[in-house]
Amino acid sequence: MRKVAIIGIGMNKWGELWDTSLRELYTEAALAAMDDAGVARVDSMYIGCMSSGLFTGQEHLSSLMADYTGMAGTPATRVESACNSGGVALRQGFIEVASGMSDLVLVGGVEKMTDVDGGMATYALATAADQDYESFHGVTFPGLYAMIANAHMARYGTTREQLAMVAVKNHHNGSMNARAQYPFEITVEGVLDSVRVADPLRILDCSPITDGAAAVILCPLEKAKEYSDKAVVEIVGSGHATDTIALHSRKDLSWLGATYTAAQRAYAMAGCKPEDIDLAEVHDCFTIAEICVTEALGFFDKGDGGPAVERGDTAITGKIPVNSSGGLKSKGHPVGATGVAQIVELTEQLRGESGKRQVKNARRGLAQNMGGSGGSTTVHILEVK
């Protein structure tokens, strides 16, 4: 297996982008990544996208995106794994370069979510749950994570305030990110007073509906310097795992098993441990998710994810900075793009290009991207050479 480097990154300013279409979003990020890498063409392309069909009526993104990035003829593959689509797309690109099948691979992620109203967006997102045994009964994604939150709070004593602190931290980080959808600070009181969505979660516990895209360019590590004179970032670990699609089928409702397993696989490939990670981008689709994920990744013991936020361990200046980008909460969550945008943030951090939100001495970063209520997860570990 060949070693794989990231030589280009690209991303747009995220938000409710009513003037920008699905194909324009993707093309903008893809071309920015190609310019960053200094390449005019790629050998192959992966596109992470959850539900362009329901959000815009457009499927067949392989053809569309190869065509509109000026590369019709190039092999292209659309990858779907709900909100983990971007993470799985990255893993497929990694495997293709590692295997020797291709040298230059573009991995992009995109979601255009605001061409439909809120009810339709909620419906489209709920297709990531078990349609016949969860969605049929009227549960939503905030509802599923709210049930994880109640289980976690009952078992470990996690507090409502600790959930709010995750959102406050991520908005603080996002306020320093020019590409974030909501780049402003919020307060614990503001979260606790915000509109109730699914008890105990309120609107400021939830990631937003977002239009956006992100892209990276991969190549064999040994050829990285031929293309780019920037610091070389290598993908040293890739882990992928699934869990039951229905939350109620899991033995422990407060534990994300697929995240644990994917992380163990990534740590084993990278030859490192949780304490060797300098920063992480994780899937905070809801505040409780970040708490559960930091436990499953091994950063904290079971039940210590809430107290860890309160101690400031996950702040940019803390023991293990989590979501320096602002996370899904502040940066936005165009579902198919999220997993790729995490790699954009880590690469920038490892290159030392993150400005005010730069994590000091960042040498090794971890990205965790998750689909549904935790039914699929990818974990990638990046290292600057």
Place this chain on the structure above:
Amino acid sequence: MSTSAKLKREMPQRYRMEAGKCTTCGYIAFPPRSICPECQAREFDTVILPDEGTILTHTVIRVAPSQFTDEAPYAIAIIELGEGARVLCQLVDCDLEQIAIGDPVKIEFRRIQAEGKSGVLFYGYKAVPA
């Protein structure tokens, strides 16, 4: 999105709560499965889930998907029905502020939703306080 074929296909689970019980390890599969996720055996007996259980976790949905907007707020719970069998369903006829983990509930046959403009009615199981 449903067709009459889909409605008919799901009646054994929604109307009668039919499950599969692994003849090797006793795992309860609801809905029935072809292979046991615990022991990979492929033989199941058809069993009916018990109609009493306890709440493992719960929430109150206040922002609902389009087909449930008129019913919000409503409670949803994950319920343990004995022998490891679990279901997710609505919890009704209760005080939304007083639901607690560990509460005993009973399963009843109720109307779940009316679909779209055609107004096709869907029936199934909901929980009520025991």
